[in-house]
Amino acid sequence: MSHKNADTVVVLDFETTGLSPNLGDRAIEIGAVLIENGRITDRFQQLMNPGFLVNGFISSYTGISYAMLKSAPDCSSVTREFADFVGKYNLVAHNASFDKKFLDNEMMMAGSAYSGAFACSMLVARRLYQNAPDHKMGTLVRYKRLPTDGVFHRALADAEMTSHLWLRMLEDLEKQYQLSDVPFNLMQKLGRTAKGSVYTFLQKKARTEPA
Template sequence: MTQSCADSLIVLDFETTGLSPDMGDRAIEIGAVRLEKGLVVDRFQALMNPGKRVSGFIENYTGITNRMLSQAAPCDEVMEQFANFMGDSNLVAHNASFDKRFLDAELGRIARYYNGNFACSLLLARRIYQQAPNHKLGSLIAYKNIPSDGGFHRALFDSEMTAKLWMTMLNDISLMITAQEVSFSLIQKLAKTPKNNVQKLLQAQ
């Protein structure tokens, strides 16, 4: 069963060889944290060998080298493990359309599927933090003064930072509504609401 409360789910992040699985790009790292009632209770992190070399740009951007990947398990093996870790949980990613494309593509290769629903912390942040200078993950972490002591563009670190941002957003939303807990369905509704209607939606809760 998928959980209806937005503070119990899996936050995930991929590092990849490029921007689109449709263009032949593959995942090279996955990181994820499991939240239960807002607390991190489990983590998943693995490099994965995409079966081809990555560009110098990707090596520099992520710090993941071809040598590291040559020693990693193949994508299929890692994604099998991740599918078991994920179960039927709902999912969150920052710029979720990107991560969902790679999740769907990599799971499709091994005929594994998931029943959880996706939410996007980037879309939510655009509605909740309309005054932020921009809505990149690092910028939002700084905007909300969330402690950060590592480097972005590694999957587990980014998923942990997204989880901290996610819980900050849920706490801020809970102060704007009368309900005790923020439902996942409200988050999905918010992400699709025009910015100038956000306050009205929240007041109606």
């Protein structure tokens, strides 16, 4: 059974060799943060050797060179280790459809699996922060003054920023709508709610939540 509350999740981020596992792209780094009851309690970070040369664009974008990957463990052994870290927790990523397709592909290739559900912090942020200039992670970090070490496009740094965003969104739901102990599936539903209906949706949830 996965943890039901949105304040207990694994937030993850992949760096990859390209945009599509269907075209043979692989993960080259995974970073993840475990949040339990609204507090960061653990982290996971590992480079992964995809077994082929990474192009120059990806190396300069991520700061991950082939030399760094050559000595890293292969994708499948890292993925199996990550499956243990994830356990039965639900998962969060910024632009989750991207990370989910890579996680699904790497899990399949490693003969591993996970049982949690996914929520997308970007979709939720689009509903909660409709006045933000855009909903890229860097913009939201500035917009909400989130803690950051200034590093982007390394998996653990990006997962840390996403964690701070996720916790801030839960905080704002409590402040603005008196919603505490938010269920994970409410965040999933919020990410799918039409922008114009967000206020009504959350007001209704606040009214039906037990005091």
